[in-house]
Amino acid sequence: xxxxxxxxxxxxxxxxxxxxxxxxxxxxxxxxxxxxxxxxxxxxxxxxxxxxxxxxxxxxxxxxxxxxxxxxxxxxxxxxxxxxxxxxxxxxxxxxxxxxxxxxxxxxxxxxxxxxxxxxxxxxxxxxxxxxxxxxxxxxxxxxxxxxxxxxxxxxxxxxxxxxxxxxxxxxxxxxxxxxxxxxxxxxxxxxxxx
Amino acid sequence: xxxxxxxxxxxxxxxxxxxxxxxxxxxxxxxxxxxxxxxxxxxxxxxxxxxxxxxxxxxxxxxxxxxxxxxxxxxxxxxxxxxxxxxxxxxxxxxxxxxxxxxxxxxxxxxxxxxxxxxxxxxxx
Numbered sequence: 096x097x098x099x100x101x102x103x104x105x106x107x108x109x110x111x112x113x114x115x116x117x118x119x120x121x122x123x124x125x126x127x128x129x130x131x132x133x134x135x136x137x138x139x140x141x142x143x144x145x146x147x148x149x150x151x152x153x154x155x156x157x158x159x160x161x162x163x164x165x166x167x168x169x170x171x172x173x174x175x176x177x178x179x180x181x182x183x184x185x186x187x188x189x190x191x192x193x194x195x196x197x198x199x200x201x202x203x204x205x206x207x208x209x210x211x212x213x214x215x216x217x218x219x220x221x222x223x224x225x226x227x228x229x230x231x232x233x234x235x236x237x238x239x240x241x242x243x244x245x246x247x248x249x250x251x252x253x254x255x256x257x258x259x260x261x262x263x264x265x266x267x268x269x270x271x272x273x274x275x276x277x278x279x280x281x282x283x284x285x286x287x288x289x290x
Numbered sequence: 291x292x293x294x295x296x297x298x299x300x301x302x303x304x305x306x307x308x309x310x311x312x313x314x315x316x317x318x319x320x321x322x323x324x325x326x327x328x329x330x331x332x333x334x335x336x337x338x339x340x341x342x343x344x345x346x347x348x349x350x351x352x353x354x355x356x357x358x359x360x361x362x363x364x365x366x367x368x369x370x371x372x373x374x375x376x377x378x379x380x381x382x383x384x385x386x387x388x389x390x391x392x393x394x395x396x397x398x399x400x401x402x403x404x405x406x407x408x409x410x411x412x413x414x415x
Contacts, residue, residue, distance in 0.1 A: 105324055105326070105386040106324070106386055106387070106388055106389045106404070107322045107323065107355060107386070107389075108322070108388060108389060108391070108408060109321070109322045109388065127415065133357070133361035133362070134361055135321075135357045135358075135360045135361045135366075136360070136366050136367065137366060137367045137368065138305065138366045138367075138368060159366070164361075166355075166358070167411070167412075167415070169411030169412075170407065170411060173404070173408070173411070174322075174324060174353065174355070175408055175411070175412075176321075176322045176357065178322075178357075192320075192321060195320070195390070196388055196389075196390030196391055197391060198405065198408065199391075264415075268412060268415050272412050272413060275405055275408055275409045275412060276409065278391070278405060279402065279405050279406065282401070282402055282405070283402075
């Protein structure tokens, strides 16, 4: 039996996995999660607060938004969750909750549909959420130069851009590691800047 | 018209029936907040209804996040949040809030230490 003292330090963290519809977010989550990805649903009703674009939602009564997520036990008392964003970016009301307190985000990109992630990147930059861009190589082919992709996305030079294979556990692991290293380096830079 | 007998009981049919129509939780609980059954919850004496029993069982083993509870019970997130908040208020569950990493808020040193733990955990995978 756990006493409350044993578990007082129990905590969790999350990383957001974003990208256009069908780019492989759930595949990426599943490649590294210790559980089969689960789906949780949020219902927005007309009573919801903080919704400023209700006119985009056809049925104002209820709209259901589904998010897939996975879990990685880092330690007995520290669990990391990976949350895939809802496929359609018009469901912004859910994104606020998703990014609140997150370590950072992985923007999964399909080079055939680069424009799908523009609004996602805008959102993270606006929220000052650290993110990296992972280019999903569906068939193992690296069709584009990463610098070309960086230019096309018009993102800052310090944002990491890397190839990945969302199906591959080791590849996903490297992307997650890169994101956390990036966030840590940003924090250190900021601390140095303050003193 | 006969009421009662064929009332839909499936939680997906009328999601907020189990919260008696309430959509606002007593406590804001993050998606990834970890929930654990307390000794009081485990005793089984204070449970009010089927949903509470399910949640107590679910969180009696390993820790479950609010998102996992909602997914495994097949109820919307908002419903799970109301149920868990009520049970936490009654001392049946303990809720461990996540460590937030918001750009400008929180204790920087705590965040950095936790990030380092996440990083070494990922490297060990």
